[in-house]
Structure formats: structure tokens, C-alpha cells
Amino acid sequence: MDFDFSPEEDAFRARVQSFLDAHLPSEFDARDPDFLKQWNRALGEAGWLGFAWPKEAGGGGATIIEQFILKEEMSARRAPPLGSDFMGLTWVGPALIEHGSDEQKQQFLPELLAGESCWCTGYSEPGAGSDLASLSTRAERDGDDYVVNGQKIWTTLAHVAKYIFMLVRTESSSRYGGITCVLIPMDSPGIEIQPIPNLSGEVSFNQVFFKDVRVPVASRLGKEGEGWRVVVGALANERSGISEATEKLRHIEDLEELARKVMRGGRPAVEDPEVRRKLASFRTRIAAMRLTGMRHLTNQLQGRRPSSETSINKLLRGQLEIEMDAFAMGLLGTQAQTQGRWQYLSLSYHGTVIGGGTPNIQRNIIAERILGLPKD
Numbered sequence: 001m002d003f004d005f006s007p008e009e010d011a012f013r014a015r016v017q018s019f020l021d022a023h024l025p026s027e028f029d030a031r032d033p034d035f036l037k038q039w040n041r042a043l044g045e046a047g048w049l050g051f052a053w054p055k056e057a058g059g060g061g062a063t064i065i066e067q068f069i070l071k072e073e074m075s076a077r078r079a080p081p082l083g084s085d086f087m088g089l090t091w092v093g094p095a096l097i098e099h100g101s102d103e104q105k106q107q108f109l110p111e112l113l114a115g116e117s118c119w120c121t122g123y124s125e126p127g128a129g130s131d132l133a134s135l136s137t138r139a140e141r142d143g144d145d146y147v148v149n150g151q152k153i154w155t156t157l158a159h160v161a162k163y164i165f166m167l168v169r170t171e172s173s174s175r176y177g178g179i180t181c182v183l184i185p186m187d188s189p190g191i192e193i194q195p196i197p198n199l200s201g202e203v204s205f206n207q208v209f210f211k212d213v214r215v216p217v218a219s220r221l222g223k224e225g226e227g228w229r230v231v232v233g234a235l236a237n238e239r240s241g242i243s244e245a246t247e248k249l250r251h252i253e254d255l256e257e258l259a260r261k262v263m264r265g266g267r268p269a270v271e272d273p274e275v276r277r278k279l280a281s282f283r284t285r286i287a288a289m290r291l292t293g294m295r296h297l298t299n300q301l302q303g304r305r306p307s308s309e310t311s312i313n314k315l316l317r318g319q320l321e322i323e324m325d326a327f328a329m330g331l332l333g334t335q336a337q338t339q340g341r342w343q344y345l346s347l348s349y350h351g352t353v354i355g356g357g358t359p360n361i362q363r364n365i366i367a368e369r370i371l372g373l374p375k376d
């Protein structure tokens with residue numbers, strides 16, 4: 001593993017910095033839809049959505065290292081992440097590039113690259129979460145269509161998404177081989193969406209019901225019965241996206257700032273050796289996450305597919321977030337009641353830890369697929 005950037009990569013970093021100087025206001029509201037629309041358009045025009053996708057797919061053909069630099073610089077300025085269509089860009093697009101027909105690529109990729117689509121992901125069901133292969137939403141063939149019946153749950157952004165990237169059961173006798181991936185417009189007749197408010201009162205996920213929803217067979221991604229293959233790659237991409245260490249660097253900076261402001265025994269909390277030790281341990285773990293992320297990048301540069309290794313950072317990040325937030329709440333003491341931001345984070349991280357697969361499932365993956373330990 002080489003930790004140095006080449007002169008070309010340093011020049012690219014400077015280019016990104018100039019773009020940010022020109023397009024990112026010094027103050028902005030990352031939840032303002034008008035600002036996000038404008039920001040997405042600027043990123044799309046600069047060719048930075050799907051920047052590392054192959055040129056034939058309409059992407060920038062950039063190296064994965066350039067993509068990493070782009071994300072690092074964006075995060076350093078606290079810019080909203082690359083595009084608001086996080087799922088579309090992180091796993092639906094790459095899955096389309098790998099498994100999609102020419103028609104599907106032409107239909108979906110340009111919209112994605114222009115920052116104009118929004119995807120949601122339909123894996124989980126009331127009886128199928130960690131054990132995803134138990135899913136039972138059925139798709140039965142009827143002429144040139146599938147007819148879909150069943151229910152998905154915890155579907156993030158289903159209430160605003162244009163399309164769903166979804167797993168259905170096309171055959172019941174084979175657990176893995178009976179699963180197929182389909183791409184469905186969310187305004188298809190027969191789809192009903194019921195939002196589920198989360199712990200902090202916001203709506204981010206939903207229940208989605210499918211009643212006799214007709215889906216053209218041409219909307220299937222990959223072959224019938226090969227949905228599991230599609231989803232394994234998509235999940236590795238999801239976990240790698242979730243695990244970005246750069247974002248955690250902003251989180252620790254905020255925590256350090258808090259420790260400078262909060263007083264303990266008449267002195268800033270940051271002067272307490274216990275507090276300093278804790279902050280240093282968080283920084284060390286973030287540095288370890290960054291190095292693990294670099295190893296994942298190196299693998300990709302050497303042409304290997306996203307692997308189970310992405311589960312390491314997914315696990316580390318979840319534990320770190322909960323601990324950092326609990327530490328912030330401890331520093332604030334009774335003031336925590338009035339510090340909306342930290343309180344909000346403490347309510348939302350529990351969900352982030354579960355989304356994309358629970359910590360136990362990441363431990364199982366690391367034990368079985370990386371360490372080669374037996375299943376029982």
C-alpha cells in the first residue's frame with residue numbers, strides 16, 4: 001500500500017478546491033431543497049456525479065483515488081455528499097453498469113448522472129431483515145410482465161423516490177436461486193407507501209405495499225434467479241459508502257470544539273486528561289478506519305470487486321458514532337436537554353448502525369469470510 005499521492009493527484013486536489021471555492025457558499029442549509037438542487041446541478045455539470053464510473057457508461061472515467069480525493073475535499077468543507085441520490089449513485093448505478101441491459105443503462109444512467117433521479121432500496125420485509133434470503137414478496141410471470149404482491153419495510157426515502165431497486169421471489173423452491181432483482185417506478189399502480197416516523201420524529205423510512213403491481217420483464221436487472229448475485233455487490237458498495245472515515249473527522253472536530261467550550265470544575269473540559277485521552281482514542285480509531293478504507297481502495301485499484309472487508313468499517317463506524325455521541329451527552333450533562341444537535345444525533349445513530357446490516361451481521365461476515373472461522 002502506497003500512502004503518497006502522485007503530483008497529478010495533488011493537482012487534481014487543487015482543482016477540486018477551486019471548484020468548491022467557486023460553487024460552495026460559505027454558509028448554506030444542507031436541508032434546503034433549492035440549495036441541494038443547485039448543488040446537484042453544479043456537480044452534474046462538472047462531471048463529478050459518477051466520476052469514477054467508466055466513460056462508456058457516461059461517467060468521468062476517473063481513478064478511484066481521484067474519487068476518494070474528491071470526497072475527502074468535499075467533506076473537509078462539509079459540503080453535502082456527492083449528489084442527494086445517495087443510493088442511486090452508490091449502489092444502483094454500479095449494479096446497472098455491471099448487470100443492466102443497454103436499454104436500462106440508457107434509461108436510468110443519464111438521469112442519475114444529471115443528479116435528477118432518486119432511488120430507494122427494497123430488500124427488507126417484516127419477516128426478512130438480517131436473514132434477507134427469507135424474503136417472500138412474490139413476482140409471478142404473466143406474459144411479458146411480472147405481477148408483484150407483498151410488502152417491504154424500512155424503505156428509506158420511498159416517500160420521495162422515483163424508482164425502487166428491489167428484490168422479489170420468483171421461485172419458492174430455491175432459497176437463494178429463487179430471488180430476482182427488479183427496477184420499478186414508484187408511481188406504478190398498486191404501490192402504497194406508508195411513512196414510519198423514526199425515534200427523532202422525522203420520516204426517513206416507510207412501509208411499501210405491492211398489490212398486483214405489473215412490472216415489465218424488461219425491468220428485471222440481471223437474469224431471473226440471479227438477484228442474490230446482484231445484491232451481494234450492491235451491499236458491499238453500500239457498506240463501503242456508509243463507512244467513509246472522512247465524515248467522522250468532521251464529527252470528532254465538532255466533539256473537540258464542544259470539549260473546549262463546556263466547563264468542568266471551572267475549566268474547559270478539554271483540559272481534563274481523561275477527556276483528552278478519550279478524544280485521542282476516538283481520533284486513533286478514525287485513523288484506523290481511514291487506513292482500512294485505503295486498503296479497500298487498493299483492492300479496487302487492483303481490479304478486485306468490493307468485498308466483505310467493507311464490513312470492518314461499517315462495524316467500526318457504528319460503534320464509534322454511538323460512543324462519541326454518548327461522550328458528548330456526558331460532557332454536556334443537564335445542558336444536553338437544550339443542545340438539539342447532539343440530542344438529535346444520539347437518537348438517529350441507533351438507526352444508522354442497523355441500516356445496511358446490524359453489527360452482529362457484520363461480525364458474522366468478518367468472522368466467516370475474512371477470518372475463515374467456522375459458522376458454529
Ligand SMILES: Cc1cc2nc3c(=O)[nH]c(=O)nc-3n(C[C@H](O)[C@H](O)[C@H](O)COP(=O)(O)OP(=O)(O)OC[C@H]3O[C@@H](n4cnc5c(N)ncnc54)[C@H](O)[C@@H]3O)c2cc1C
Pocket residue numbers: 120121122123124125126128129130131153154155156157205350351352354355356357358359360361364
Ligand atoms: C435507518 C435504517 C434505514 C434502513 N433502510 C433500509 C432500506 O432503505 N431498505 C431496506 O430494504 N432495508 C432498510 N433497513 C432495514 C435494515 O436493513 C434491517 O433493519 C436490518 O437488516 C436488520 O433486520 P431486522 O430489522 O429485520 O432485524 P432482525 O434481522 O430481526 O435482527 C434482530 C436482532 O437479531 C440479531 N441477529 C439476527 N440474525 C443474527 C445472526 N445470524 N447472528 C447474530 N445475530 C443476529 C440482529 O443483529 C439484531 O440485533 C433500514 C434500517 C434502518 C434502521
